[in-house]
Amino acid sequence: MRRKELLDYARQMDREDPLAAFRQEFAIEDPDLIYLDGNSLGRLPTRTSAKLRELVDVQWGDRLVRGWGEHWIGLPQRVGAKIAQLIGASEDEVLVCDSTSVNFYKLTMAALDAQAGRDQILTDSANFPSDIYLLQGCAKQLGRHLEIVEPGSVLDALGSRTALLTLSHTSFKSGYVHPMLKLTQAAAEVGAVTLWDLSHSVGAVPVDLGACRAELAVGCTYKYLHGGPGAPAFLYVRRDLQERLSNPIWGWFGQKEPFAFGLDYAPADGIRRFMAGTPPILSLAAVESGVDLILEAGMDAIRRKSVLQTQFLIDLWEAILETIGFTLNSPRDPDFRGSHVSFGHSDAFQIDQALIRDMNVVPDFRAPDSIRFGVAPLSTTFEEIVHAVGRTEEVVRTGIYRQYPTLRTGVT
Amino acid sequence: MRRKELLDYARQMDREDPLAAFRQEFAIEDPDLIYLDGNSLGRLPTRTSAKLRELVDVQWGDRLVRGWGEHWIGLPQRVGAKIAQLIGASEDEVLVCDSTSVNFYKLTMAALDAQAGRDQILTDSANFPSDIYLLQGCAKQLGRHLEIVEPGSVLDALGSRTALLTLSHTSFKSGYVHPMLKLTQAAAEVGAVTLWDLSHSVGAVPVDLGACRAELAVGCTYKYLHGGPGAPAFLYVRRDLQERLSNPIWGWFGQKEPFAFGLDYAPADGIRRFMAGTPPILSLAAVESGVDLILEAGMDAIRRKSVLQTQFLIDLWEAILETIGFTLNSPRDPDFRGSHVSFGHSDAFQIDQALIRDMNVVPDFRAPDSIRFGVAPLSTTFEEIVHAVGRTEEVVRTGIYRQYPTLRTGVT
Numbered sequence: 001m002r003r004k005e006l007l008d009y010a011r012q013m014d015r016e017d018p019l020a021a022f023r024q025e026f027a028i029e030d031p032d033l034i035y036l037d038g039n040s041l042g043r044l045p046t047r048t049s050a051k052l053r054e055l056v057d058v059q060w061g062d063r064l065v066r067g068w069g070e071h072w073i074g075l076p077q078r079v080g081a082k083i084a085q086l087i088g089a090s091e092d093e094v095l096v097c098d099s100t101s102v103n104f105y106k107l108t109m110a111a112l113d114a115q116a117g118r119d120q121i122l123t124d125s126a127n128f129p130s131d132i133y134l135l136q137g138c139a140k141q142l143g144r145h146l147e148i149v150e151p152g153s154v155l156d157a158l159g160s161r162t163a164l165l166t167l168s169h170t171s172f173k174s175g176y177v178h179p180m181l182k183l184t185q186a187a188a189e190v191g192a193v194t195l196w197d198l199s200h201s202v203g204a205v206p207v208d209l210g211a212c213r214a215e216l217a218v219g220c221t222y223k224y225l226h227g228g229p230g231a232p233a234f235l236y237v238r239r240d241l242q243e244r245l246s247n248p249i250w251g252w253f254g255q256k257e258p259f260a261f262g263l264d265y266a267p268a269d270g271i272r273r274f275m276a277g278t279p280p281i282l283s284l285a286a287v288e289s290g291v292d293l294i295l296e297a298g299m300d301a302i303r304r305k306s307v308l309q310t311q312f313l314i315d316l317w318e319a320i321l322e323t324i325g326f327t328l329n330s331p332r333d334p335d336f337r338g339s340h341v342s343f344g345h346s347d348a349f350q351i352d353q354a355l356i357r358d359m360n361v362v363p364d365f366r367a368p369d370s371i372r373f374g375v376a377p378l379s380t381t382f383e384e385i386v387h388a389v390g391r392t393e394e395v396v397r398t399g400i401y402r403q404y405p406t407l408r409t410g411v412t
Numbered sequence: 413m414r415r416k417e418l419l420d421y422a423r424q425m426d427r428e429d430p431l432a433a434f435r436q437e438f439a440i441e442d443p444d445l446i447y448l449d450g451n452s453l454g455r456l457p458t459r460t461s462a463k464l465r466e467l468v469d470v471q472w473g474d475r476l477v478r479g480w481g482e483h484w485i486g487l488p489q490r491v492g493a494k495i496a497q498l499i500g501a502s503e504d505e506v507l508v509c510d511s512t513s514v515n516f517y518k519l520t521m522a523a524l525d526a527q528a529g530r531d532q533i534l535t536d537s538a539n540f541p542s543d544i545y546l547l548q549g550c551a552k553q554l555g556r557h558l559e560i561v562e563p564g565s566v567l568d569a570l571g572s573r574t575a576l577l578t579l580s581h582t583s584f585k586s587g588y589v590h591p592m593l594k595l596t597q598a599a600a601e602v603g604a605v606t607l608w609d610l611s612h613s614v615g616a617v618p619v620d621l622g623a624c625r626a627e628l629a630v631g632c633t634y635k636y637l638h639g640g641p642g643a644p645a646f647l648y649v650r651r652d653l654q655e656r657l658s659n660p661i662w663g664w665f666g667q668k669e670p671f672a673f674g675l676d677y678a679p680a681d682g683i684r685r686f687m688a689g690t691p692p693i694l695s696l697a698a699v700e701s702g703v704d705l706i707l708e709a710g711m712d713a714i715r716r717k718s719v720l721q722t723q724f725l726i727d728l729w730e731a732i733l734e735t736i737g738f739t740l741n742s743p744r745d746p747d748f749r750g751s752h753v754s755f756g757h758s759d760a761f762q763i764d765q766a767l768i769r770d771m772n773v774v775p776d777f778r779a780p781d782s783i784r785f786g787v788a789p790l791s792t793t794f795e796e797i798v799h800a801v802g803r804t805e806e807v808v809r810t811g812i813y814r815q816y817p818t819l820r821t822g823v824t
Contacts, residue, residue: 027469027473027474029470029473029474030474035476037476037477040477041472041476041477041479041480043473043476044468044469044472044473048468049468049469049473052464052468052694053465056456056460056461056464056640056698057439057456057461058441060453060456060640060641061439061441061455061456061461062439062441062442064447064449064453064455064774065449065452065453065774065776066768066774067453067641068453068641072641072642098510098511098514098689099510099663099688099689099690099691099692100689100690101661101663101664101665101688101689101690102510102514102661102663102688102689105660105661105663105688125675128664129664129667129673129674129675130663130664130667130670130689132675132677133662133663133664133667133677134661134662134663136662136676136677137659137660137661137662137677138662141660148675222690228468228472228693228694229472229479229480229484229690229693229694230484230690230691230692230693230694230696231692231694232692233689247549248517248549248553249513249514249517249546249549250545250546250548250549250550251511251513251514251517251542251545251546252513252540252541252542252545253513255541255542255545258542259779260779261541261778261779262541263537263541263544263560264548265544265545265548265549276511276513276514276517277510277511277512277513277514277542277645278511278512278513278634278641278642279511279642280511280642280643280644280692280694280695280696281640281641281642281695282464282640282641282642282643282692282694282695282698283692283693283694283695284642284692286468286694356478362476362477362478364477366673367671367672367673
């Protein structure tokens with residue numbers, strides 16, 4: 001297709017988009033900005049802005065400590081129950097509290113404690129470095145062995161020594177999506193527990209933990225769920241395991257009767273035992289309206305649009321970006337692709353800088369040499385995608401990116 | 413003094429109060445409400461409300477992921493450096509991140525790991541139950557022995573087996589303040605590490621961790637620091653210990669180069685290694701303006717007013733509350749008293765309910781039989797204290813509290 005045809009196609013797709021009206025649900029302060037980093041921090045829902053004003057000025061400012069009984073005490077479970085609908089879980093299997101890292105630590109320690117006779121923790125090199133760091137810490141603390149294999153070798157590495165298999169469902173770099181059902185079943189067959197990190201899937205890629213009989217999961221709420229910077233994360237524990245697993249952090253919000261102020265810890269029945277301390281209410285409340293938007297749109301419609309948009313990015317790569325030195329680092333098969341597309345380029349760091357500073361396009365750079373273009377189906381248009389690729393081409397053809405420092409000098 | 417004289421005295425004190433102007437810094441939605449639970453959730457500073465609107469609508473809504481570089485990435489250290497000024501710490505010794513419980517867990521595990529040859533964890537029965545639960549969990553996880561002694565027996569229980577002494581500086585129940593210098597020195601003499609919980613002190617009771625050479629501390633920001641519901645907590649690690657202690661939660665915000673995305677964890681130099689995951693920015697940013705108010709008022713002036721107000725509560729107890737069945741559960745000596753006064757009554761649970769629902773007074777009840785009246789010197793007036801005691805007297809003399817369920821039936 002020629003340029004004109006690509007733009008016409010994009011505009012046609014936007015006109016026919018059944019989710020088009022959802023863009024109005026977000027604060028779009030700068031209509032010229034092309035924001036393709038919703039996989040890092042999702043856009044602000046306008047209803048979140050209104051909700052937070054009410055929370056701060058009325059619930060806190062006027063009701064003060066009474067806000068706990070009136071509004072806040074059940075928030076971790078209430079928002080968790082909504083997220084449960086997005087990941088094939090039951091409402092009593094999900095909580096929102098703490099950061100992804102702290103939740104990942106809690107569930108890893110709980111799983112390893114329950115798998116005392118097995119010494120291997122298994123993950124792959126496509127996992128988040130942040131998860132791998134936590135696993136290294138847990139392995140050291142508990143005297144287990146962490147094995148990091150290539151993504152294609154996970155099945156071969158599973159065995160009777162495997163205590164825990166943990167993977168990022170959608171890879172933060174390539175956007176590759178693991179076959180969750182197959183891997184979870186294979187792990188279960190050898191007696192290993194599986195812990196999925198859904199941070200790059202939830203709200204963009206369908207997940208069915210229940211159908212997979214997955215034991216454990218965590219996930220981030222500030223990416224495709226539009227929860228806001230550093231919003232607390234969710235954790236999932238399969239119902240039948242909740243009373244068999246122990247939270248390593250014996251906090252009062254996980255205590256059976258937190259307001260009895262007794263001196264002996266007894267874990268709450270059910271999912272609440274996986275809480276630790278008092279949750280950050282402002283950040284937690286912001287999560288709810290983003291999740292509501294995803295539920296209103298429906299995961300099927302979101303996934304359909306996401307696949308069309310990432311496919312369009314790949315078509316544009318073939319038409320334009322490949323000719324100016326970009327490689328495609330994401331799967332072509334949509335069944336194995338999340339909601340972002342990663343392109344490689346030897347000058348990716350400088351190009352990313354020029355896109356942000358000179359072209360009003362915000363993708364993100366991932367070391368050493370890739371740029372991620374993420375689509376958030378509720379707010380990204382097809383026309384934005386055409387323009388993003390067009391502006392990228394301009395940056396490369398004009399060479400203006402060369403004014404920015406290279407990675408070696410630019411990052412300390 | 414007679415009633416009229418008490419009220420005259422209170423009004424005189426308010427007129428002469430050098431901190432009187434600070435009350436205007438808070439949202440006072442209901443001028444008739446007497447709020448004496450700032451030791452549980454502090455009032456909303458009006459500047460926090462404005463700051464959050466800017467954070468949500470501009471920093472998140474408009475700047476999106478660029479907000480991290482422009483505003484957020486340094487917040488844990490920046491707010492920590494301000495809190496450091498309130499507790500006698502250096503600016504590179506304090507961080508704000510995670511909940512008090514998670515921070516307490518991190519520092520307890522770090523201390524025990526560094527004290528491998530000692531099997532005793534020592535605390536007292538006046539400590540927060542929440543801290544005691546965490547200690548029980550850590551003791552089980554690491555095979556140590558938790559010893560809980562009476563507050564007066566701490567010195568006797570310290571010995572060569574003691575790995576960690578941990579106490580709440582100001583007791584959440586009685587308001588008793590431990591002699592920090594004496595206890596920290598005694599612990600150091602036997603080679604024990606001390607971890608102070610400053611939750612009921614910071615912003616109300618002067619603390620000088622540096623002068624005590626205290627090793628570790630944590631504290632809450634949603635009480636006297638006015639940080640908002642569930643606001644993240646701070647942690648303190650003495651400078652010379654930072655590289656010798658290890659955070660059990662190897663999160664990416666504590667990693668040396670979090671954005672290099674390498675696969676091997678290496679802790680950051682300095683205090684940052686005690687972070688875990690991404691901090692909840694909305695809740696964290698709200699902490700800063702509350703701390704600013706405390707710094708502007710100055711801890712000396714705050715403490716002077718706090719002592720006068722708690723003394724006034726004790727005077728009113730002698731004049732009125734003692735005659736209707738209340739006991740005084742807090743120290744008379746101001747050197748050993750925090751910023752709340754606890755009164756015991758066999759019907760305390762019902763009286764507390766009646767105060768909240770019928771009299772527009774919000775103190776708080778603590779099981780089994782006490783009511784805490786907390787003063788937040790920047791927002792509590794002397795006149796409010798007179799009226800709170802007057803309304804309490806009315807509740808008891810009229811017997812209207814008897815319509816509420818007793819503790820046994822009222823709390824499940």
